[in-house]
Amino acid sequence: MLKRTLYDEEHEIFRNSVRKWAEAEIFPHIEDWRDAGCVSREIWRKAGAQGFLCMYADEKYGGLALDDFRYDMILCEEINPREPGFFIGLHNRIVGPYLHKLGTEEQRDRFMPGIVSGETILAIAMTEPGTGSDLGGVKTRAVDMGDHWLLNGSKTYISNGLLAGLIVVAARTGDGHEIGLFLVEDGMDGFERGRNLKKMGLKSQDTAELFFDNVKVPKENVLGDPRRGFKTMMMNLAEERIMGALGFMARAEYAFGITLDYVMDRRAFGQPIGTFQNSRFKMASMRTEMDAAWALTDHCAREHLSGQLSVEMAAEAKLFTSEVEARVVDECLQLHGGAGFMDEYEISRLYSDARISRIYAGTSEIMREIIGRGLGLDSRSRN
Structure with a gap:
C-alpha cells in the first residue's frame, strides 16, 4: 500500500x-x-x-x-x-x-x-430539471425589484435539500452567463421543498426538489456581485472535485479492506478463496490501481493547498478516482460471490453508493470535455 x-x-x-x-x-x-x-x-x-x-x-x-x-x-x-x-x-x-x-x-x-x-445546515442549489452539468443553462431567474430580488424557478437533486436552513441558489440575472447567488432561508414566503427523492444509493442522504414562487430575497441576501456568480461557481468547483476524489478513494479503500478480510475467511475446496490465483491477481491489480489514484489525489491536494491546482487537473482527479472506485467495488462484490448481492453485506451498499460518483460534481463525460479543452481540442474554436 x-x-x-x-x-x-x-x-x-x-x-x-x-x-x-x-x-x-x-x-x-x-x-x-x-x-x-x-x-x-x-x-x-x-x-x-x-x-x-x-x-x-x-x-x-x-x-x-x-x-x-x-x-x-x-x-x-x-x-x-x-x-x-x-x-x-x-x-x-x-x-x-x-x-x-x-x-x-x-x-x-x-x-x-x-x-x-x-x-x-447548508445546501447549494444549482441543478435544475432540464439542466445538469451545464450551469450556463440555468433557467431559474431573479429580477431586481429595487429593494429586493424576486426569485422564480425550481431546482432538483439538491443534497441536504430537506434539512438545510440556508441554501445558496444560483439564478439567472441577465443575459449570457450573468448569474447571481442568493441566500434563501428556511421559511421564506414562496419557498417550498418537494419530496425526498428515492435513490439507488446514499439512502441516508436527503436529496430534494426545491421550488421558488415569487420569493422575495432581500438585497442583503445577495452573495457578491449578482452578475458574476457563474465565475464564482467555476472557481469553487475544483475544490469540490478534490473532495469528491477523496470520498471515492476512501470508499474504494474500505471496500478493498473488507474484501481482503472476506477472501481470507471464506473457504472453497478446502482453502481460503483469497489464495486462488484469480483472487490474488484481482486483489493485486486493485491495490496497484488504488495506489496510483491515491498518488494523484494527494498530488492534487498539495497543489490545492499551494493555490496551484488547475481546473483540468481537478477534473483528471475526479474522473480517474471515480472510475477506479467503480472498478474496485465491482471486483470486490464479485469476490464476495452471492453474498455480495445481499444488502446485509456492506459491499452491496458500497456498490450502490458508488454509482453516483461518476455523475455528481460533473459527469465523467464533462470531465473528459474539460481535460480535452485544456489540450486545445475545443471544437468551438475550430469552426
Whole structure:
C-alpha cells in the first residue's frame, strides 16, 4: 500500500479523534438514518460541538480559525466510507466557503454562528430539471425589484435539500452567463421543498426538489456581485472535485479492506478463496490501481493547498478516482460471490453508493470535455 506523506503528526491526532467520535456518534445510527431517508439534525449539532464544522471560520463565530484543507480531508476519509449520507464535506468545503470568502461581514455575523454550531445546515442549489452539468443553462431567474430580488424557478437533486436552513441558489440575472447567488432561508414566503427523492444509493442522504414562487430575497441576501456568480461557481468547483476524489478513494479503500478480510475467511475446496490465483491477481491489480489514484489525489491536494491546482487537473482527479472506485467495488462484490448481492453485506451498499460518483460534481463525460479543452481540442474554436 502507498505510504501517504501528506499529513503531519497533528493531523493524525485529529484523525484518531474523528475516528473515535464517528464510532460512538455516527456508525451506530446508520440503519436508522437509512430507514428515515436522512441523517438526524442532532448529528449536525454534535459535529458542531466537536468543532468539526467550517473549521476555518473566525473564532468570534465559534470556529477554530483553522484554514487547513487537510483536516476536512481527514473528516471525509474517516466518515464517508461507512456513512456517505452525512454530507459534512458539502457543508464545510463546498457551501461554507461562499459565506466565508464571498459574504459581507453582516452576512457572516448573521449566518456563520449557526453554520459552525450545526444549527444551520447548508445546501447549494444549482441543478435544475432540464439542466445538469451545464450551469450556463440555468433557467431559474431573479429580477431586481429595487429593494429586493424576486426569485422564480425550481431546482432538483439538491443534497441536504430537506434539512438545510440556508441554501445558496444560483439564478439567472441577465443575459449570457450573468448569474447571481442568493441566500434563501428556511421559511421564506414562496419557498417550498418537494419530496425526498428515492435513490439507488446514499439512502441516508436527503436529496430534494426545491421550488421558488415569487420569493422575495432581500438585497442583503445577495452573495457578491449578482452578475458574476457563474465565475464564482467555476472557481469553487475544483475544490469540490478534490473532495469528491477523496470520498471515492476512501470508499474504494474500505471496500478493498473488507474484501481482503472476506477472501481470507471464506473457504472453497478446502482453502481460503483469497489464495486462488484469480483472487490474488484481482486483489493485486486493485491495490496497484488504488495506489496510483491515491498518488494523484494527494498530488492534487498539495497543489490545492499551494493555490496551484488547475481546473483540468481537478477534473483528471475526479474522473480517474471515480472510475477506479467503480472498478474496485465491482471486483470486490464479485469476490464476495452471492453474498455480495445481499444488502446485509456492506459491499452491496458500497456498490450502490458508488454509482453516483461518476455523475455528481460533473459527469465523467464533462470531465473528459474539460481535460480535452485544456489540450486545445475545443471544437468551438475550430469552426
